[in-house]
Amino acid sequence: MSPAFGRGAMTNHMVDLKNTDVALIMGSNMAENHPIGMKWLGEGRRVRGTKIIHVDPRYTRTSVVADVYAPMRSGTDIAFLGGMIKYILDNDLYHKEYVNAYTNAAYLVADEFDFEDGLFSGYNADKRSYDNTTWDYQYDADGTTILKDPTLTNPRCVFELMKKHFSRYDIDSVCKITGTPKNKYLEVLKLFCTTGAPNKVGNIMYAMGITQHTVGSQNVKAFTIVQMLLGNMGRPGGGINALRGENNVQGATDMALLFHIIPGYIDSPMNSKPHKDLLSFVKAVTPGAANVQANNMEEFRAAVAAGIPNSGFKINSSKWVVSLLKSWWGDASKPENDFAYHYLPKREATKNYSHIAMFEAMDKGEIEGLFVMGTNPVVGGPNANKEQTGLSKLKWMVSCDLWLNETAEFWTYAAWERPVENDKVKILSPKDIQTEVFFLPAAAVFEKEGTAAQTGRWVQYRWKGAEPVGDSRSDLWMIDHMARGIMDLYKDSTRPEDEPIKNLTWGYGHGDEPEPILVGHEYSGYTVADNKPISAGFAALKDDGSTACGCWIYCGQMTTKPDGSLDYKPMHRDNVDNSKTGLGLYSNWGWCWPVNRRIIYNRCSIQPDGVTPWPGDDDRVLIRWDAAAGAWVGDDVCDTGKTSPPDKANPFIMRPEGKGCFFAAKGSFKDGPFPEHYEPWESPVRNLMNSQKFNPATKVWEPEKLGKVEEYPFIGTTYRVVEHWQTGALTRNLPWLAELMPNMFVEISEELGKLRGIDNGDKIIMSTTRGDIEAIACVTKRIKPYIVDGKEVHMVGALWQFGFKGYATGDPANRLTPHVGDANTMIPEYKAWLCDIRRA
Amino acid sequence: MARSLTNLYDVSKCTACRGCLVACKDSNQLPAVIEPFKGNYATHEDTNGNTYTLIRFIEHEDPVDGVRWNFLKWQCMHCFDAECMKVCPKNAYTKTEWGATIHDEDKCIGCQYCTYACPFGIPKYRKRTDTVTKCTLCYERVEEGLKPACVRTCPSGALTFGYRDELLQQAEERVKMLRANGFPRATIYGKLELGGTNKIYVLTDTPDKFGLPVEPKVSANTWVWQDWVQPYAGWLIPIALAASATSFVTNRILDSKKKNHAEGGHE
Numbered sequence A: 001m002s003p004a005f006g007r008g009a010m011t012n013h014m015v016d017l018k019n020t021d022v023a024l025i026m027g028s029n030m031a032e033n034h035p036i037g038m039k040w041l042g043e044g045r046r047v048r049g050t051k052i053i054h055v056d057p058r059y060t061r062t063s064v065v066a067d068v069y070a071p072m073r074s075g076t077d078i079a080f081l082g083g084m085i086k087y088i089l090d091n092d093l094y095h096k097e098y099v100n101a102y103t104n105a106a107y108l109v110a111d112e113f114d115f116e117d118g119l120f121s122g123y124n125a126d127k128r129s130y131d132n133t134t135w136d137y138q139y140d141a142d143g144t145t146i147l148k149d150p151t152l153t154n155p156r157c158v159f160e161l162m163k164k165h166f167s168r169y170d171i172d173s174v175c176k177i178t179g180t181p182k183n184k185y186l187e188v189l190k191l192f193c194t195t196g197a198p199n200k201v202g203n204i205m206y207a208m209g210i211t212q213h214t215v216g217s218q219n220v221k222a223f224t225i226v227q228m229l230l231g232n233m234g235r236p237g238g239g240i241n242a243l244r245g246e247n248n249v250q251g252a253t254d255m256a257l258l259f260h261i262i263p264g265y266i267d268s269p270m271n272s273k274p275h276k277d278l279l280s281f282v283k284a285v286t287p288g289a290a291n292v293q294a295n296n297m298e299e300f301r302a303a304v305a306a307g308i309p310n311s312g313f314k315i316n317s318s319k320w321v322v323s324l325l326k327s328w329w330g331d332a333s334k335p336e337n338d339f340a341y342h343y344l345p346k347r348e349a350t351k352n353y354s355h356i357a358m359f360e361a362m363d364k365g366e367i368e369g370l371f372v373m374g375t376n377p378v379v380g381g382p383n384a385n386k387e388q389t390g391l392s393k394l395k396w397m398v399s400c401d402l403w404l405n406e407t408a409e410f411w412t413y414a415a416w417e418r419p420v421e422n423d424k425v426k427i428l429s430p431k432d433i434q435t436e437v438f439f440l441p442a443a444a445v446f447e448k449e450g451t452a453a454q455t456g457r458w459v460q461y462r463w464k465g466a467e468p469v470g471d472s473r474s475d476l477w478m479i480d481h482m483a484r485g486i487m488d489l490y491k492d493s494t495r496p497e498d499e500p501i502k503n504l505t506w507g508y509g510h511g512d513e514p515e516p517i518l519v520g521h522e523y524s525g526y527t528v529a530d531n532k533p534i535s536a537g538f539a540a541l542k543d544d545g546s547t548a549c550g551c552w553i554y555c556g557q558m559t560t561k562p563d564g565s566l567d568y569k570p571m572h573r574d575n576v577d578n579s580k581t582g583l584g585l586y587s588n589w590g591w592c593w594p595v596n597r598r599i600i601y602n603r604c605s606i607q608p609d610g611v612t613p614w615p616g617d618d619d620r621v622l623i624r625w626d627a628a629a630g631a632w633v634g635d636d637v638c639d640t641g642k643t644s645p646p647d648k649a650n651p652f653i654m655r656p657e658g659k660g661c662f663f664a665a666k667g668s669f670k671d672g673p674f675p676e677h678y679e680p681w682e683s684p685v686r687n688l689m690n691s692q693k694f695n696p697a698t699k700v701w702e703p704e705k706l707g708k709v710e711e712y713p714f715i716g717t718t719y720r721v722v723e724h725w726q727t728g729a730l731t732r733n734l735p736w737l738a739e740l741m742p743n744m745f746v747e748i749s750e751e752l753g754k755l756r757g758i759d760n761g762d763k764i765i766m767s768t769t770r771g772d773i774e775a776i777a778c779v780t781k782r783i784k785p786y787i788v789d790g791k792e793v794h795m796v797g798a799l800w801q802f803g804f805k806g807y808a809t810g811d812p813a814n815r816l817t818p819h820v821g822d823a824n825t826m827i828p829e830y831k832a833w834l835c836d837i838r839r840a
Numbered sequence B: 001m002a003r004s005l006t007n008l009y010d011v012s013k014c015t016a017c018r019g020c021l022v023a024c025k026d027s028n029q030l031p032a033v034i035e036p037f038k039g040n041y042a043t044h045e046d047t048n049g050n051t052y053t054l055i056r057f058i059e060h061e062d063p064v065d066g067v068r069w070n071f072l073k074w075q076c077m078h079c080f081d082a083e084c085m086k087v088c089p090k091n092a093y094t095k096t097e098w099g100a101t102i103h104d105e106d107k108c109i110g111c112q113y114c115t116y117a118c119p120f121g122i123p124k125y126r127k128r129t130d131t132v133t134k135c136t137l138c139y140e141r142v143e144e145g146l147k148p149a150c151v152r153t154c155p156s157g158a159l160t161f162g163y164r165d166e167l168l169q170q171a172e173e174r175v176k177m178l179r180a181n182g183f184p185r186a187t188i189y190g191k192l193e194l195g196g197t198n199k200i201y202v203l204t205d206t207p208d209k210f211g212l213p214v215e216p217k218v219s220a221n222t223w224v225w226q227d228w229v230q231p232y233a234g235w236l237i238p239i240a241l242a243a244s245a246t247s248f249v250t251n252r253i254l255d256s257k258k259k260n261h262a263e264g265g266h267e
């Protein structure tokens, strides 16, 4: 989403679902995986007659409550949405004023940019990657101002190029690819595209069914195009809403529990020339700053103060970086030493550190030790057989969990039991495994304090409800004690390379249990001189060392009360809706980033003039321009320059363009500025859209594991059920939940059951080139074969939440899934691969 | 009679999250009964002595509607004219003045005659207590001013609790709305069936599509019991009915007097 809008987060929030006219749930089984969020769609139905559309390979509990259900073959979302984009454009259903004012539709694209037969200009087949220099705009003579054609007729304008790109996605071609019955497809198109009317707003909700593909990022990009065309971004009841699968997964990414970023979504530094010192680094992470003439930080600061470069709000990146360094290394971070930038670990520029890459490296014996906290890769990781073998090559492993889960016990006999002899799968036993395993019992969520950032970016403090059982400890306790222990070991070192550890600022209270509020204070930011929280938010951060902030997007979540004590806003519990039109903003319940803005890009909730609501939509205005006050006012915090007059107030301030981007220029994506349909890495059919079989920019880790359709004729996919939580480590250990879903099962159509002689309730074996699993068959009317290009294609759906521990047990479906992922994010392709199934 | 308090279940809102099942187990402190998965999400085919309620999952397909997956929360219907109550030789069943059919475990001797008499087969024998059990409509909670546990937990609003007359009115409106919006056969269940029940369903289709008896009938056995067995329970039946289907039941009655219970029933 960030290449289109500037941020990668859910744009609206859960309560806001009630404000939508039409909800499109695609790639999500919301009723099962977000049952409480679903409540707000129910509220929408009650108060405004919200219509719900569900597009999914399977008829699920979400389909039951939807008004329209359309089946779609797993892995064909871009075809499905490409057809929708064409339908909107062909039938003139787009929101014209919105598109003209708030997007880059009018921008002219460089003449060198080209697209042919599934490949964008600049492709290098040997490297399986693109040189993206031609994915750029046309500029005027001075090379900075982008050329535009407000009439949207120039063949090189984004709008025209987009039209041309999607002209191939006609309804018949799309249905041939997706296997969606044409009448159902039309029903979806007609209903959702009604939201192109200025007084209607539609919302898209998605989850792992969209992202866990080799084209995952581009699937989301296709959503952004649809939602901008229909004028649904930045408005209550609209947006693109990534439903997070974990309560704090938003918090985890905000805090950069990922390899490619540091806190606040700043690229993580590499050991390459563009990152060699602080100045180079801030130039590299500030969009468009590479050519800024500055020989030192002072000169760079002066350029930024003068508004150079043109990078939208990210022009402030240097302030975020320096404040972060300052918060981590305190007094040791000073102007003379580049604010200790050299302390920051640098990753190998050419190396990938994603989940798949890490386990590939482990398998090669390149990794000695592993900490496993809040994850269970033996159940949840792709190609779990391989990942389990990888663990056996470690010297040591520490597992922190509530129970001895499958990963903690990967070395046991039970872990290596397989349903059949299979020469492709290595079977080990405890005597073959030398890994030393430590287990730290962890406190459960109700036994510890701290904040969690939920899917709608709301940061909420949670108080402890019960004392931890036995010797179990909070995660914060584990990390705090470990860090203190490590610092103690290094305290007398005189070696310069140990300075980052010796000089680390670390102090979260003096007791045994660290104080979460002090962690909050650090990432909320403070002025170095007096340690006082920066109430004004990140606009007040500086890059001269006078401010410190552990995560700039959280800046301002803490202030000082009149009595001098800390006011930690995530602790606020005011359940009064501050929206005068009943939009359910609840701005004083918890706190949300950025700066407590509940709906981002909310500049779009009003017409370009800043004062007139969209016709017929007075109630869904979030902010308006108050000419007398010379500022934006409203119930929500404005997402544009507070005092920028309407003609200057850009709606997408995090983009250098200031606009929403149909065309994602330059380095936004590794696989192209527009989405294009490619088949999954393993697919039973050829690509009908172009002659590239699968995403040409995806890295293939294990070419020898590519399943052939002759041996593995069916599509395999994985998913969850409401009864179990993620890898089931928690829920399969709770008898009442184990009772509800006691065994591993797979779902197949009655047609496939007949083909393979499988009856409902039979034991089956499902296999891929990666392994085999045993499960019980659920033969159901809810899955139907897809008619793809005239041929019948079958799907087997497997729960991935089972393992050999707990009360409810079964083989992990991830023993079947491939080590291949999205070209941009490396998220594994769990959702579409090739398999076979037979009776056990 | 006081105004009835009723539990309304609207299938068109239910997402089959089964939170109500767990809430019921928690509130009644019932142990898990882990049975293997046999191909239906419901896992249990029927309620049992340690499971007072379950969600049924029923698939339908026809050319007009395509596939439909019907959910139904299944538990005691709290009939106004409760058969279970009529046949119990120990008067273990009573009606609260607001309409719950409740069962006193201390009086129950585990004869299970109610199980056969109930038009829905609801009461189930529980070996560990040697009694039958069933949904209590959470009368203890209700009498303390709380909602039943299942209602309190329901995230979708499918379950509501309140005055029967008001809920019936709501249900009628809901059915009207559903009929106009793609569910022409939507109906209320429990308003008239068996003279009215204190659990009302809003269904999106005919009752048979949810596995409910379209016209629930009083079991033939009830008649036998009420007219013949109950008046003479103390002395006649062992001889009169020794070889009949009811002999098991009557033997239990005699056994209970000797406080020497035989193994029996199912769990």
Ligand code: SF4
Residues within 6 Å of the ligand: B075, B076, B077, B078, B079, B082, B083, B084, B085, B101, B117, B118, B119, B120, B121, B122, B123, B134
């Ligand atoms: S459903 Fe059965 S157990 Fe419940 S009140 Fe009616 S007759 Fe009695």
Ligand code: SF4
Residues within 6 Å of the ligand: B007, B023, B024, B025, B027, B028, B052, B053, B075, B134, B135, B136, B137, B138, B148, B149, B150, B151
């Ligand atoms: S009313 Fe009480 S006893 Fe009956 S199903 Fe609901 S929770 Fe269980």
Ligand code: SF4
Residues within 6 Å of the ligand: B013, B014, B015, B016, B017, B018, B019, B020, B021, B055, B073, B150, B153, B154, B155, B156, B157, B158, B159
């Ligand atoms: S809790 Fe409510 S929504 Fe969930 S299964 Fe029970 S009745 Fe249905």
